Amino acid sequence: MISQLSWKIGGQQGEGVESTDRIFSTALNRLGYYLYGYRHFSSRIKGGHTNNKIRISTYPIRAISDDLDILVAFDQESIDLNAKELRSGGVIVADAKFKPVVPEGIDARLFAVPITAMAEELGTSLMKNMVASGASWALLGLPLEVFNKAVEEEFGRKGAAIVEKNIEAVKRGAEFVLEQAGGPLNEFKLEDADGQQKLFMIGNEAIGLGCVAAGCRLMSAYPITPASEIMEYLIKKLPALGGTVVQTEDEIAAVTMAIGANYAGVRTMTASAGPGLSLMMEAIGLAGMTETPLVIVDTQRGGPSTGLPTKQEQSDLNAMVYGTHGEIPKIVIAPASIEDCFYDMIEAFNLAEQYQVPVIVMTDLQLSLGKQSCEPFDYNSIQINRGKLVQEGPELEQHQLFKRYELTEDGVSPRILPGAKNGIHHVTGVEHDEVGRPSESAINRLKMMDKRLHKLDGLFIREGLRVDAPNETPDLLIIGMGSTGGTIDQAREWLANDGITTNHITIRQIHPFPTEQLIPHLQQAKKVVVIENNATAQLAGQIKMNAGFAEKIRNLLKYDGNPFLPSEVYKACKELD
Amino acid sequence: MATFKEFRNNVKPNWCPGCGDFSIQAAIQRAAANVDLEPEDLAVISGIGCSGRISGYINAYGLHGIHGRALPIAQGVKLANRELTVIASGGDGDGFAIGMGHTVHAIRRNLNITYIVMDNQIYGLTKGQTSPRSAEGFKTKSTPEGSIESTLSPLEIAMSAGATFVAQSFSSDLKQLTALIEAGIKHEGFSLINVFSPCVTFNKINTYDWFKENIVNLEQFPDYDPANRIAAMNKIMETNGMLTGLIYQNTQRKSYEDMISGFGTEALAKQDLTLSQEHFNKLVAEFK
Numbered sequence: 001m002i003s004q005l006s007w008k009i010g011g012q013q014g015e016g017v018e019s020t021d022r023i024f025s026t027a028l029n030r031l032g033y034y035l036y037g038y039r040h041f042s043s044r045i046k047g048g049h050t051n052n053k054i055r056i057s058t059y060p061i062r063a064i065s066d067d068l069d070i071l072v073a074f075d076q077e078s079i080d081l082n083a084k085e086l087r088s089g090g091v092i093v094a095d096a097k098f099k100p101v102v103p104e105g106i107d108a109r110l111f112a113v114p115i116t117a118m119a120e121e122l123g124t125s126l127m128k129n130m131v132a133s134g135a136s137w138a139l140l141g142l143p144l145e146v147f148n149k150a151v152e153e154e155f156g157r158k159g160a161a162i163v164e165k166n167i168e169a170v171k172r173g174a175e176f177v178l179e180q181a182g183g184p185l186n187e188f189k190l191e192d193a194d195g196q197q198k199l200f201m202i203g204n205e206a207i208g209l210g211c212v213a214a215g216c217r218l219m220s221a222y223p224i225t226p227a228s229e230i231m232e233y234l235i236k237k238l239p240a241l242g243g244t245v246v247q248t249e250d251e252i253a254a255v256t257m258a259i260g261a262n263y264a265g266v267r268t269m270t271a272s273a274g275p276g277l278s279l280m281m282e283a284i285g286l287a288g289m290t291e292t293p294l295v296i297v298d299t300q301r302g303g304p305s306t307g308l309p310t311k312q313e314q315s316d317l318n319a320m321v322y323g324t325h326g327e328i329p330k331i332v333i334a335p336a337s338i339e340d341c342f343y344d345m346i347e348a349f350n351l352a353e354q355y356q357v358p359v360i361v362m363t364d365l366q367l368s369l370g371k372q373s374c375e376p377f378d379y380n381s382i383q384i385n386r387g388k389l390v391q392e393g394p395e396l397e398q399h400q401l402f403k404r405y406e407l408t409e410d411g412v413s414p415r416i417l418p419g420a421k422n423g424i425h426h427v428t429g430v431e432h433d434e435v436g437r438p439s440e441s442a443i444n445r446l447k448m449m450d451k452r453l454h455k456l457d458g459l460f461i462r463e464g465l466r467v468d469a470p471n472e473t474p475d476l477l478i479i480g481m482g483s484t485g486g487t488i489d490q491a492r493e494w495l496a497n498d499g500i501t502t503n504h505i506t507i508r509q510i511h512p513f514p515t516e517q518l519i520p521h522l523q524q525a526k527k528v529v530v531i532e533n534n535a536t537a538q539l540a541g542q543i544k545m546n547a548g549f550a551e552k553i554r555n556l557l558k559y560d561g562n563p564f565l566p567s568e569v570y571k572a573c574k575e576l577d
Numbered sequence: 578m579a580t581f582k583e584f585r586n587n588v589k590p591n592w593c594p595g596c597g598d599f600s601i602q603a604a605i606q607r608a609a610a611n612v613d614l615e616p617e618d619l620a621v622i623s624g625i626g627c628s629g630r631i632s633g634y635i636n637a638y639g640l641h642g643i644h645g646r647a648l649p650i651a652q653g654v655k656l657a658n659r660e661l662t663v664i665a666s667g668g669d670g671d672g673f674a675i676g677m678g679h680t681v682h683a684i685r686r687n688l689n690i691t692y693i694v695m696d697n698q699i700y701g702l703t704k705g706q707t708s709p710r711s712a713e714g715f716k717t718k719s720t721p722e723g724s725i726e727s728t729l730s731p732l733e734i735a736m737s738a739g740a741t742f743v744a745q746s747f748s749s750d751l752k753q754l755t756a757l758i759e760a761g762i763k764h765e766g767f768s769l770i771n772v773f774s775p776c777v778t779f780n781k782i783n784t785y786d787w788f789k790e791n792i793v794n795l796e797q798f799p800d801y802d803p804a805n806r807i808a809a810m811n812k813i814m815e816t817n818g819m820l821t822g823l824i825y826q827n828t829q830r831k832s833y834e835d836m837i838s839g840f841g842t843e844a845l846a847k848q849d850l851t852l853s854q855e856h857f858n859k860l861v862a863e864f865k
Contacts, residue, residue, distance in 0.1 A: 029865070201864040209860055215850025218656055220649075237860065239839030242848055246656070249682040253649040256642065260622065260653025263640060264661070265846030268653065286643050379857040384850050399587045399636075417846060418620045418638035418654065419661055426633050428641035437588060437633065 001191045003058045005069040007136065008085070009129075010051035010078030013042060016129035017074070019154065021052035024133050025371065027150040028056055029200040031142065032193035036486070037371035038064045038563070043225070043309045049077050058191050062337065062372070062486025066567040069188060070139065071108075072132050074115070076100060083108060089187065093136050093177065095128065111135065111177050118172045127169040134170030135177035141184025144174060198373035203341040203363055203483075206374070207297055208233030210345030211269060213377075215384050216295070217243030218268040220257035222250055225309050226365045227271040227299040251276035255283040255296065262293045263427065265389075265417035267349050271297035274316050275306065277360075281323045284358050286429045288328025291405065291413065291452065293352035293387075295345075297361045299368040300482075302561050311561030312365045314482055315534035320360045321511045321542070327449070329355065329456045332511040334362040334481045336466060338374035340508070341367065346382050347461060354387035355455050356412060362510060364533065366563045367483035388414045393422030401425045401435035407447055411455040456512050464509030465517050469524075474503040476573060477525030481507045481539055484531055484564055491569035498574070507539065513546040522549045529576060531569060535559040581610040584619075586636040592627060597748035597774030597785075598695050602634050604751055605664065605693070608758035609637070614662055622651035624667030624676065627702045628695035628774070631666050645676030648683040648692065655688050658844040659834050662762055663690040669710040670700050673729050677709075680731075684738040684767055689832040691761040691768045694731065695748075697776035698783045705779035715782065732813045732824060735769050736806070741827040742768035743809070745820060747788055748775070753821060760823060766832045773821075795822030804828075 007024070011017045025035055036055045042048040055065050068085040071078070073094040080103060083092065088107045094100035095115040102110050113135050119128040130151065137147050148167050155163045178184065201209075208230050211219070217238060221231045235245040243266075248254040254270040261268035272280065277298045287294040300316045302308025320332045331351050335344040344361055352359045393402045393416055404425040406413040413434075416423035426436030431448060433439045466485075476495070478488050485506050492502045505521055507514070522528060522543075530540035530553060537555045544550045556572045558564055584606035592598050609619055619637035623629040625644035632639030638661075642650045651665035665683075672680050672694045683692065699717065700706040706719035710731075714723040735743050742764040746754040754772060761768030773788050793816045795801050801822075802808060809825035834840055841848070852860075 197865045199861065199864045205864065209864075212860060213852065213857065217845055217848065217850075218653075220653065239837070241852075242839060242841040242845055244656070244837045244840055246652075246686075248649065249678050252646060253679055253682070256646040256649040257653035257656070259642075260640070260650035260655075261657040262653075263650075264620070264654040264657035265844075266657035267850065268657070282643055283646065290640070377861060379852070379854060401586075417658070419617060419658055419844070419846075421617055424616060424636060424638055426639050426641070428633065429643055430641065438630075 001189050003191050004056060004061065005188060005190065006053060006055045006065045006067065007070045007072070008051055008053040008068050008082060009072040009132070010049065010082055011074030013044060013048045013050040014046040015074050016126070017050050017052055020129040020133045021054065023147070023150045023154050024137065025054050025200065026153070027137070027147040028054070029198060029373065030146050030150065032195040032197060033057060033190070034060050034198065034373045035200060035371070036061050036064060036373070038366070039369055041310050049081060051078065051082060056190065058193050060373070063490045063566055064563065066565045070136055072136050073100065074128070074132070079103065091139060091185065093132060093139070095132070111180055113173060113176050115173065118176070119169060122165050122169055127166060130166045130169035131173035134173030138174035138178050139181060139185050140188050140190065142190070144170070199376060200371060200373050201338060202229060202369050202371045203335070203338055203367040204229035204299065204369065205233055206338045206341035207271070207345055207361070207363070208237070209377070210342040212237050212241070213342070213379060213382055214267060214346040214349040216267040216269050216349060217241055218261050218266050219245045219270060220248050220254045220261070220268065221245065221270050222248055222254050222272065222276060224273045224276050226301055226368045227273050227297065229368070230271040230297060251279040252283065255280040255294070259283060259287050259292050259294055263418070269295040269297065271299065273299050273301045274303045274319070277316060277319060277323070284330070285324035285326055285328055287358040288324065288330060288452070289429045290427050291356035293356055294358040295348045295352050295361065296358065297363065300362065300364045308561045310365070312563045313533050313559060313561070314364050315538065315559070317362070317510060317534070317538040317542070320362055327453060329357045329452055330511060331355070331357060331359040331456065331459070332362055333359065333461060334508050334510050335367065336482055336485045336506045336508060338372055339377070342377050350385040351461070353389065354385055354412070356387065356415060357455065362482070364482045370483065388412055390414050390416050392420055396422050403434045404436050405432060405434045405448065407434060407451055411451045459512055460514055460517060461509050464514045466506040466508055467521065469503040469505070469521065471501040471503055472524060474501045474525050475527065476500060476502045476576070477505065477521060477528045478502055478531060478573065479505045479507060479528060479539070479543065480531040481510065484533070487564045487566050487569055488531060490566035491573060494570045495573055500573070510542070513542050515546040518543065519547050522547055522552065525552065527554065527576060528552045529554045529556055529573060531556045531564065533558050533563070578613055579610055579615050581606045583616055584609050584636050586634065588634055590634050591630060593778045595777040596627070597697065597776070598628055598631065600748040600751050601693065601695055601754065601772055601774055602631055604754040604758055605635060607755045608762060609662070611755065611759050612762050619662045619664065620654050622647050622654060622663065622665045624671035626668040626671050626700070628666065628668040629671060645671050645674070646679065647671065648676060648679040651690050652683060652686065652688050655690050655834070656845065658846045659689070660844045664693060665690055666693045666695065669694060669696040669698065669708050673709045673731055681734065681738045684735055684740045684769065687741055687766045687830060687833050689765055689767070689834060691758065691770065693758065694769070694771045695774040696771050697774050697780055699776050699780040701776045701779055712782070730813070730818050731771050732818050733810070736810050736813065736825060740769055740825065741766040741830050743825040744768070744770045744823045745772070746770060747773045747792055747821055749785060749789070750821065757823060764826065765828070766830060791819050793820045795820055795824070
């Protein structure tokens with residue numbers, strides 16, 4: 001009995017790889033297994049190799065695995081590209097139609113199943129993914145009725161006849177392969193899971209759900225990979241709450257529409273990736289200058305320019321921290337798990353209103369699109385905080401305006417919404433006085449700049465640093481952000497086996513940088529390695545600039561478009577100078 | 578009920594004496610009073626340029642944003658609070674150069690807002706460069722030998738983008754302009770009002786006298802029917818865009834707000850932000 005294994009399906013884009021993965025993982029989730037998915041795809045719709053990998057486990061996992069146990073292949077290319085991941089004794093389930101061969105030097109067991117032929121016998125080659133997934137499910141010896149239930153849910157709306165045919169396809173694939181193999185494969189027999197169904201979702205869905213829970217009722221956005229799932233989720237959910245999603249003509253309209261709506265009192269967000277973030281920069285400055293709450297999600301992908309639009313990277317950090325001309329207060333937070341994606345959206349909307357600043361939520365492609373198990377969300381724990389929002393202003397004399405930019409001790413001024421009585425004031429991106437009227441006075445300029453720029457002094461959000469520090473003076477402190485946490489933890493287990501003690505810090509508050517909180521950890525560590533998916537060590541740069549310790553800090557960088565593998569992190573940590 | 582004086586504040590405009598923008602400001606204030614608005618019911622969202630300062634000169638809620646983006650900001654305001662009357666305003670550079678993409682799409686989207694363009698055929702605040710509305714051959718600091726680009730026709734563009742309300746006026750004709758702004762505010766959908774607003778400092782060609790000589794008032798055509806789209810397009814072309822009055826109005830098409838599935842009639846900004854536990858559970862159940 002084993003406690004975890006990895007399964008991958010590969011084929012041409014548009015061939016049913018996605019739906020097979022979906023049904024397979026839904027069924028596993030029903031049994032209570034923890035899952036972690038990874039999608040490899042290209043920036044095209046039909047054609048081009050694509051594959052989905054799922055790691056299946058009886059205990060929580062947050063990283064893809066280095067190796068692979070079962071590969072389901074719709075074509076020889078999928079075998080050629082992925083067989084090297086198979087561990088010795090792994091299994092390939094392939095369509096007999098293309099006369100599959102195991103590449104030289106690979107020790108794998110091949111099951112050639114007449115996948116296309118069986119599907120065509122049932123009426124359409126479309127069902128070949130059902131034959132293939134039925135076969136691989138059967139090899140695991142998992143209960144077929146659970147799989148059939150997932151099939152029923154996937155195809156239910158297409159009618160009973162379609163469901164029946166698909167279930168028959170699953171059965172035929174299963175029977176064929178079991179006969180060839182002489183029954184389920186013992187070496188792949190998974191221990192029973194806890195039977196507790198987990199939530200199973202991608203980061204973008206958790207972000208969408210988080211927005212709904214945060215009271216966000218409008219989104220304005222322009223489609224882009226890998227952010228579009230957020231708008232696609234919200235357009236399904238917001239109408240029932242009286243809200244909507246507007247697909248704008250570009251990202252400049254998306255962000256400025258969100259600024260207008262936030263100014264008028266609705267929690268509104270936009271989401272994009274690097275190219276869209278670049279277009280939003282001027283407007284982010286407007287939000288900062290006019291102290292208008294604003295929430296932006298940046299799902300990072302490979303840059304610069306169009307870069308690697310469907311690949312992993314964490315290279316927008318500097319753009320988020322420094323972007324927009326001039327100087328404004330701004331918050332950048334980086335969720336590091338599916339749970340974070342949900343709760344951080346509530347945090348982001350609260351921070352935006354409490355401090356009246358733009359808040360950027362930074363994810364990366366693997367966190368946004370990787371489907372994984374997560375713990376249930378506690379709606380009761382959610383508090384909505386609208387900061388210094390007032391319903392009505394004080395009695396005003398003729399020509400007297402509401403002090404929307406009143407100089408206060410904490411720099412945050414009362415905020416009132418258009419429509420409110422005794423609240424009229426002006427809002428402008430031009431430097432302005434306490435009621436918002438343009439002013440070029442040097443004295444006023446200094447007061448207003450200081451007011452805005454000191455609003456965030458001392459800010460430290462919930463788990464701004466996620467600290468796992470079991471060692472008082474670790475050999476190595478590993479620092480990361482975003483989706484890399486699970487991979488780092490996996491590598492740490494192996495390092496511990498080698499007698500190397502490690503602590504792990506995930507930086508979740510990227511800006512303003514939590515310098516004070518990080519320094520003690522840097523002091524204690526003998527050596528520090530900062531792990532990030534970019535070429536210029538942007539996170540390490542923030543640490544060195546704010547906290548120092550440059551002599552201790554080493555970089556582990558990856559910018560080939562792929563997430564870190566645990567073995568890469570392990571190896572690099574072992575070999576640190 | 579508020580009078581037009583209540584839409585005045587004590588901020589002195591920084592426009593040049595004689596600028597056409599003064600009359601547009603007065604017309605907005607009169608129209609707002611004539612349609613029975615209170616100052617707090619009105620939001621004026623403006624762009625950047627001389628004309629963009631207008632939101633600061635009217636006693637109402639106002640937002641002076643960034644260059645070319647008055648329309649998306651104004652649409653955001655309206656979506657958040659449809660009970661507000663929202664006027665977007667800016668110059669011809671703001672709306673027809675840097676912001677042209679937003680203008681076309683705001684027209685298509687048809688939210689119930691009024692867009693007043695203060696069209697002076699020149700860039701004034703940057704001290705005299707060509708605008709998309711400048712005539713071919715027009716000499717400016719950036720076109721010392723005369724503009725070699727064709728003049729943009731905002732009326733034709735608006736018509737082809739599916740506008741439901743297209744009007745044009747001249748800042749000297751306060752009566753007509755006020756009536757058109759009132760009609761624009763009352764129109765259920767996006768209303769575009771382009772207003773010739775002479776720049777007395779940098780545009781020595783398109784002067785008050787020049788406009789008086791060249792414009793054609795639609796009142797001259799008693800049979801003109803603004804509901805006839807083809808006739809409207811013909812009239813714009815026949816007059817080379819130099820006409821004033823209500824050019825086209827489609828009262829059949831519903832506004833964007835009225836077409837959004839599930840969108841309430843009350844201001845979204847006034848709605849409760851919390852969900853019932855039951856609603857939340859239903860959302861979460863989809864991920865099991």
